[in-house]
Amino acid sequence: MIIATAGHVDHGKTTLVRALTGTDPTRHAEARERGMTIDLGFATIPARTAGEPAIALVDVPGHERFLRNMICGIAGVDAALLVIAADEGPMPQTLEHLRVLDLLGIDRGVVALTRIDRCDAAQRTQVRTAISALAHIPLIANAPIVEVCALDGRGVDVLRDRLESLSRSTPSRRLDQRFRLAVDRSFSLAGIGLVVTGTVFSGELATGDPVHALHAAEAARVRGIQIQHRRSDTARAGERCALNLGSTSLNPETISRGEWLVSSGDSPVSKRLHVRLRAIEGIDLRSFQRSRQNLRLHLGSCEVGARMSLIAQQPEPVTGLSTAHLSPPTALVQLLLDRPMGAASGDRFILRDPAAQRTLGGGIVIDSSPVQRLPAGITRAQWLQELERPDLIEALCGAASLSPQGIDLDMFCNNRNIDRALVWARARNTDLVMIRAAARMQVFSKTAWSWMTGEVSARLAQWHATQPESAGMPARRLMQPFLKSLALRLAEPIVERLIEDGVLAHSPIGPRLPDHQPRFAATDEQGWLRIETELKSGGLRTPSALDIARRLKLPRHHVVEFLIRATRLGRVIQVSDSRFFLPDALQGCEQLARDLACATQGALTAAQLRDVTGLGRNLCIELLEYFDRQGLSRREGDIHRWVGFNPGSESKALIHHPETGD
Numbered sequence: 001m002i003i004a005t006a007g008h009v010d011h012g013k014t015t016l017v018r019a020l021t022g023t024d025p026t027r028h029a030e031a032r033e034r035g036m037t038i039d040l041g042f043a044t045i046p047a048r049t050a051g052e053p054a055i056a057l058v059d060v061p062g063h064e065r066f067l068r069n070m071i072c073g074i075a076g077v078d079a080a081l082l083v084i085a086a087d088e089g090p091m092p093q094t095l096e097h098l099r100v101l102d103l104l105g106i107d108r109g110v111v112a113l114t115r116i117d118r119c120d121a122a123q124r125t126q127v128r129t130a131i132s133a134l135a136h137i138p139l140i141a142n143a144p145i146v147e148v149c150a151l152d153g154r155g156v157d158v159l160r161d162r163l164e165s166l167s168r169s170t171p172s173r174r175l176d177q178r179f180r181l182a183v184d185r186s187f188s189l190a191g192i193g194l195v196v197t198g199t200v201f202s203g204e205l206a207t208g209d210p211v212h213a214l215h216a217a218e219a220a221r222v223r224g225i226q227i228q229h230r231r232s233d234t235a236r237a238g239e240r241c242a243l244n245l246g247s248t249s250l251n252p253e254t255i256s257r258g259e260w261l262v263s264s265g266d267s268p269v270s271k272r273l274h275v276r277l278r279a280i281e282g283i284d285l286r287s288f289q290r291s292r293q294n295l296r297l298h299l300g301s302c303e304v305g306a307r308m309s310l311i312a313q314q315p316e317p318v319t320g321l322s323t324a325h326l327s328p329p330t331a332l333v334q335l336l337l338d339r340p341m342g343a344a345s346g347d348r349f350i351l352r353d354p355a356a357q358r359t360l361g362g363g364i365v366i367d368s369s370p371v372q373r374l375p376a377g378i379t380r381a382q383w384l385q386e387l388e389r390p391d392l393i394e395a396l397c398g399a400a401s402l403s404p405q406g407i408d409l410d411m412f413c414n415n416r417n418i419d420r421a422l423v424w425a426r427a428r429n430t431d432l433v434m435i436r437a438a439a440r441m442q443v444f445s446k447t448a449w450s451w452m453t454g455e456v457s458a459r460l461a462q463w464h465a466t467q468p469e470s471a472g473m474p475a476r477r478l479m480q481p482f483l484k485s486l487a488l489r490l491a492e493p494i495v496e497r498l499i500e501d502g503v504l505a506h507s508p509i510g511p512r513l514p515d516h517q518p519r520f521a522a523t524d525e526q527g528w529l530r531i532e533t534e535l536k537s538g539g540l541r542t543p544s545a546l547d548i549a550r551r552l553k554l555p556r557h558h559v560v561e562f563l564i565r566a567t568r569l570g571r572v573i574q575v576s577d578s579r580f581f582l583p584d585a586l587q588g589c590e591q592l593a594r595d596l597a598c599a600t601q602g603a604l605t606a607a608q609l610r611d612v613t614g615l616g617r618n619l620c621i622e623l624l625e626y627f628d629r630q631g632l633s634r635r636e637g638d639i640h641r642w643v644g645f646n647p648g649s650e651s652k653a654l655i656h657h658p659e660t661g662d
Contacts, residue, residue, distance in 0.1 A: 001053060001055050001056070001078050001079070001166075001167040001170050001238060002055075002056045002057075002058060002076065002077040002078050002079075002199060002238060002239070002240055003055060003056070003057055003058070003077060003078065003079045003080065003081050003109070003163060003166075003167075004057075004058040004060055004074040004077040004079075004080050004081070005017060005057065005058065005059050005060055005080070005081045005082075005083055006060065006070070006074070006080050006081070006082050006083065006094075006097040006098070006101060007082055007083035007084055007093070007094050007097060008084075008085070008088070008090075008091035008092070008093040008094045008097075009061075009093060010085075011083050011084060011085040011088070011091070011094075011114060011115075012083060012085060012114040012115055012150055013059055013060075013081075013083045014041065014059055015114075015150040015151070016081075016083060016112060016114055016148065016150045016156075016159075017041070017043050017057050017059045018043075018150070019148075019150040019153065019156050020043075020045055020057070020156060020159065020160055020163075021043040021044055021045050021046075021057060023043040023044070024041075024043075040058060040059065040060060040061075040069060040072065040184060040185075041058070041059035042056065042057070042058060042059070042197075042240065043056075043057045043059065044056055044057065044228040044229065045057065045160060045163065045164075046228070048164070052164070052167075052168070053167065054227075054228045055163055055164065055167050056228060056239070056240040057081070058074070058077060058240070060074060070097065070100070071100060071298045071303075071350050072184060072257065072298070072301045072303075074100070074101065074104065074106065075104075075182055075199065075298075075299070075300050075301055075348075076182055076199035076200075076201045076300065077106065077199070078106075078108065078170050078238060079106065079108040079109045079110075079166055079170065080101050080106050080108075080109035080139060081109060081110055081112060081163070082094070082097070082098070082101075082109055082110070082111045082112065082139065082140075082143065083112045083114055084111060084112070084113055084114070084127065084131065085113075085114050085115045085118075086113050086114065086115050086116045086118065086119050086123060086124050086127050086147070087115050087118040087119045087123065088127075089126070089127040089130045089131075090127075090130055090131060090134065095134075096359065098134065098137050098139065098140070099280065099359055100350055100359060100362070101139055102137050102138065102139065103278060103348075103350055103359070103361065103362025103363070104348045104350065104362060105348055105364075106139060107138035107139050107141075107142055108139070108142055108143075108166060108170065109139050109142070109143045109166070110143050110144055110145075110146060110159065110162045110163060110166060111131060111140070111143045111144070111145045111146070112146055112148050112159055113127065113128070113131075113145055113146065113147045113148065114148055114149070114150060115149065116147045116148065116149050116154065116155070117149045117151065117152065117154075124147065128145060131145060144162055146158055146159045146162055172238070173202070173236070173237030173238035174202065174237060175202075175203060175204050175236060175237060176418065176422055177202035177203050177237070177416075177417045177418050178202065178203045178262060178263050178264045178267065178417050178418065178419065179200070179202065179203030179204060179205045179209075179211070179235075179261075179262060179263035179264075180200070180201040180202045180203060180260055180261070180262050180263075180267070180342075180344070180417060181196075181198045181199065181200050181201065181205075181211075181235075181241070181243070181260065181261040181262075182198045182199050182201055182260060182300035182301040182302075183196050183197070183198045183255060183256065183257060183258070183259045183260065183261060183301055184197060184198045184199070184257050184301045185197045185198070185257065186252045186255050186256055186257075187252050188251065188252055192244055193223070193244060193245070193246065194220075194244070194245045194246075194247060194250055194251060194252065194255075195242055195243070195244055195245075196242070196243050196245060196255060196261060197240070197241070197242045197243075198240070198241070198261070198301065199239075199240055199301075200235050200236060200237050200238065200239050200240070200241060201237065201300070201347075202237045202344075202417055203236075203237060203263060203417075204234055204235070204236045204237070205222060205225070205234065205235045205236075205243075205263060206222070206225075206233060206234045207222055207223070207224060207225055207233050207234075208221065208222060209221075209222050209263065210222075210263075211243070211245070211261045211262065211263060212261070212262050212263070212264070212265050212267070213250060213254070213255045213259055213260070213261060214259065214260045214262060214267060214269050214341075214342040215259065215269070215340075216247075216249055216250055216254060216255065218247065218248070218249045218250075219247075219265070220245040220246060220247035220249075220250055221245065221246045221247070222243055222244070222245060222246075223244040223245065223246045224243070224244040225241055225242070225243055225244075226241060226242040226244075227239055227240070227241050228240070243261070257301050257302075258300075258301050258302035258303065258304075258341075259301075259302075260300065260302075260342040262342070264414075264419075266410070266414050267342060267344075267414065267417070268342070268343070268344075268368050268369040268414045268415065269340040269341065269342055270337075270340060270341070270343070270368055270369040270370075271336065271337045271338075271339065271340050271341075272334060272335070272336055272337070272369075272370055273306075273334070273335045273337070273343055273365055273367070273368060273370075274311065274332065274333070274334055274335075274365075274366050274367040274370050274380070274384055275332075275333050275334075275335060275349065275363050275364060275365050275366055276330055276331070276332055276333075276363045276364050276366060276384075276388065277308075277330060277331050277332075277333040277351065277361050277362070277363040278330045278361050278362060278363050279330075279331070279360060279361040280359060280360060280361050283360050283361060285308070285310060285331055285333070285361075286310065288308055288360070289308055289309055289310055292307055293307070293353075293354050294306070294307060294338070294354055295307070295308060295351055295352065295353065295354060295360065296351070296352040296353070296354065297335060297337065297349060297350075297351055298349060298350040298351075298352065299341065299343055299347055299348075299349040299350075299365070300342075300343075300347065302341055302342075304337050304338055304339060304341055305337065305338035305339075306335040306336065306337050306338070306351070307335070307336045308333055308334070308335055308336075308351075309333070309334045309336070310331055310332070310333055310334075311331070311332040311333060311334055311380050311381055311384070312331065312332040312379075312380075312381035330363070332366075332380070332381055332384050333363075334370075335351075342368075343365050343368040344365065344368055344415065344416065344417035345365055345366060345367065345368060345387065345388075345415045345416050345417070346364060346365065346416075346417075347364070347365040347368075348362065348363070348364055348365075349362055349363060349364075349365065350362045351363075364388075366384045366387050366388045367384060367387055367415060368414075368415050369411065369414065369415060371411075374402075374403075375402060375403045375404055375405065378402050378403070382402060383399065383402060386398030386399045386401075386402060387399055387415075392416065392418070392423065392426065393423075393426050393427055393430060395412075395416075396409075396412060396423065396427060396432070396443065397430060397431075397432060397445065399412065400432060400443050400444060400445040400448065401445040401447060401448070403445075403448065404448045404451055404452065405448070405452075405482060406433075406435070406442045406443050406444040406445075406448060407442070407443050408440065408441075408442060408443075409423065409424075409434065409440070409441040409442065409443045410440050410441060412443070420441065424441075427443075431445070431446035432444065432445060432446070433445075433446065433449040433497070435490060435493050435494055435497055436493060437489040437490045437493045438489055440489070442490055452482065452494070453498065453501075453503055455481075455482075456478065456479070456494075456498060456503070456504070457503060457504075457513065459473075459478060459481070460473055460478060460504070460511065460512065460513050461513060463478075464512070464513060464516045467568075468518065468519060468521075469518055469519065469520060469565050469568055469569055470509060470518060470568045470569075471507035471508055471509045471510075471512060471518040471568060471569055471570045472506075472507030472508070472509040472510040472511050472512035472516075472518075473509070473510045473511060473512070474509065474510040475491055475492050475495045475510050475511060476488070476491050476492070477510075478491075478495065478510065478511060479491035479494060479495065495510075495511050498511070499511060502514065507570065508570040509568055509570070518568070518569045518570070519569075520565075520569070524562075524565075527562060528562070528566060528571070530552060531548060531552070531559065531562060531563065531566070532571075532582070534547075534548045534551055534552065535548070535572070535580070535581075535582050535585070536582065539585070540585055540588055540589055540592075540613060540615060541614075541615055541616070541619070542579060542580070542581050542582070542585055542619075544578045544579050545559045545560045545563060545578040545579070545580065546578060560578065563580045566580070567580065570583075571583075573586050575622055575623060575626045576622040576625070576626065579619070579622055589613065589615075589623055590627070590632070592609070592612055592613050593609060593623070593624075593627060593632075593633075593642075594642065595612075596608060596609060596612050597642035602641055602642040603639050603640075603641055603642075604624065604633065604639065604640045604641070604642065605638055605639060605640070606620045606621045606624055606638075607620075609623065609624065624640045627640065628640060631643060
C-alpha cells in the first residue's frame with residue numbers, strides 16, 4: 001500500500017514520517033538546509049508480522065511553489081496522511097492539497113493533528129471543529145483524527161496502528177491489466193547501471209521480463225527489483241519499486257520523471273485525450289476554451305501543456321461508474337497536448353492554469369487514443385458514455401452497439417490497458433461477433449452483424465439478378481461499400497465467417513448465395529456445347545481460341561468473350577490470353593508436370609514437359625507460366641522449380657480467374 005502525506009508547509013510532515021519509519025525521507029541537501037521538503041521523499045513502515053505488507057510513504061512538498069511535485073507524488077497512491085498542525089489548524093495549502101486529493105478520487109486516509117505539545121486542549125478542540133467543517137470532502141468524512149507529537153512520540157504508535165488498519169482494509173489492486181510504472185526518478189549506480197523508481201499503477205512484472213519506455217525504440221530487460229529497499233522477484237500494482245534495467249539505449253537523460261515503463265509495446269501514446277473533467281467551483285471552462293490557453297495537465301508523474309475544448313457540458317455520468325465521486329458539475333472534454341504522452345482509460349489527472357498557480361479541475365481519462373471519425377448519427381458524448389462504463393464487457397458491448405462497422409478490439413484493449421486474450425475469454429458468452437484478420441480483431445454487436453448480413457445478402461442477390469452467368473461475386477467487390485469504414489484486411493475474413501454461418505456459399509469466382517446456380521441462357525447453351533466439343537477433341541492438347549474460331553467459322557473475339565463467360569461459370573480455366581482448359585484437362589496437365597518434377601528433383605523445363613506430354617512447346621510454356629502464377633512452381637531462368645517438391649503428394653489444381661486475380 002502507498003500512502004502520501006499532504007498538508008501545509010512546516011506542519012511537520014517530514015518529522016512525522018521520520019518518527020513513523022525511523023528514516024529521513026529528505027534526499028536533497030538544499031531541503032535539509034532550508035528545513036522544508038522541495039521534492040518527493042520516500043520511506044517505509046515495515047510490517048510488524050510476517051505476511052502483512054509494508055506501507056510505503058511518499059513525503060510530498062507542502063509549499064505552494066512545489067505543488068507540481070506534490071501532484072507527482074500522490075499519483076497512483078491508495079490513501080493520504082493529512083497533516084495539520086494543532087497550533088495553526090487548516091491553512092491555504094491544506095485546502096489546496098485536499099482539493100487535489102478529492103479531484104484524484106483519493107477518499108481514504110488518516111488525519112494527523114501534529115504539534116500538540118505547542119497548544120492546550122481548547123486549541124486542539126477548536127482545530128478539530130475546523131477540520132469537521134471540511135466533512136463535505138470525502139477524505140475528511142472518512143478519516144479518523146489522531147493527535148500526535150513527533151518529537152516526544154505521543155500518539156505515534158496509535159497513528160501507526162491506524163495506518164496499518166487502513167492498509168489491511170484497502171482492496172487489492174487489479175493484476176489483470178498490463179504492467180505500467182510511472183517513473184519519478186532515474187539514476188546510474190557504479191557496477192549496477194540504470195535504476196528507475198516509481199509507482200506501479202497496474203499489472204505485475206518479474207525479474208527477467210522485458211519492459212518498454214513509451215518514447216524509446218528498444219525494449220529493456222529487468223535485471224533486478226527492489227520493493228521497500230528489499231530484493232524481490234516481482235513488482236505489483238500498488239507498490240513502489242526500483243528497477244535495475246539492462247539497456248543500451250536508455251540512460252537517466254532519456255528516461256526521467258514523466259516517462260512510463262510498460263510491459264506492452266502496443267501501449268498507446270497520443271496527443272489527444274477524451275476525459276470527464278470536474279471543474280473547481282467558480283471555474284468557467286468555456287472561458288479557457290475561448291482563450292485557447294495552454295493549460296498544465298498532470299497525469300501520473302508527467303506534466304504537459306494542453307488546450308481544452310468542450311465536447312458536452314455537464315452530462316450526467318452513467319449510474320455505477322467509477323467516476324461517481326465526481327459529483328456535478330462535470331463535462332466531457334478533449335485535451336490536445338503539446339507532445340504525445342502515455343495514458344489509459346481510468347487514469348486520474350489534474351488540470352492547472354497556464355502559470356501553474358491555480359488548480360482548475362481534475363478528472364478521469366475515458367479514451368486515450370480517440371478515433372477521428374465516428375459512425376454517422378453517433379455523437380462523441382454518446383460514444384464516450386459507453387466507453388466509460390466500469391465493467392469491461394459492458395463497455396465493449398455498448399461501444400460495439402453504436403458502430404455498424406464494429407470496433408477494433410486491439411484499440412479497445414490498449415485503451416483499457418488489458419490483454420486481448422483476457423477480453424476474448426470474457427466475451428465468449430456474449431452476443432458479440434469477433435472477426436480475426438491477420439493479427440487484429442474486429443468486434444460487431446449482434447445488431448450490427450445482422451445488419452451487415454442483410455446488406456451483403458441483398459447486394460449479392462442484386463448481383464445474381466444482373467449477372468446470372470457468374471458463379472459468384474469477388475469478395476472485395478462484394479464488400480466494397482463497407483470498406484470505407486472497414487479495413488481492406490477485413491473483407492475476406494468477414495466473407496469466410498458468413499460462409500461458415502451458411503449465409504453465403506463458395507464458388508470459384510467468389511461468394512454466392514447458397515441457392516444460386518450459375519447458368520447460360522438457353523440460346524447460349526447450344527453455343528457452349530459446340531465449343532466444349534472442340535475443347536474435348538484435343539484431349540490435353542487444348543486448342544487455342546483462334547483454332548476454335550477457325551473450326552467453327554466464328555470471329556475470334558466472339559469465341560474469347562464466350563470462353564471468358566464460361567470461366568465465370570467455372571466451366572473452363574483461363575491459362576493465357578487465348579488458351580482455356582477444361583478443369584479435368586488442366587488437372588491432367590498438372591499431374592504430368594508434378595510427376596515430371598518427381599523424376600527431375602523438382603526442376604522443370606518447357607522442353608522436358610513437351611517430351612513427356614507430347615504437347616507443343618508454346619503450349620508447354622503457357623502451362624508452366626500459369627503454374628508459376630498459381631504458386632505451384634517458381635521460375636529460375638529457364639528452369640521452373642516445383643514448390644514444396646514432394647514425390648508422394650497428390651495433385652490439387654489451382655484455378656485462376658481473371659476477375660479476382662486469385
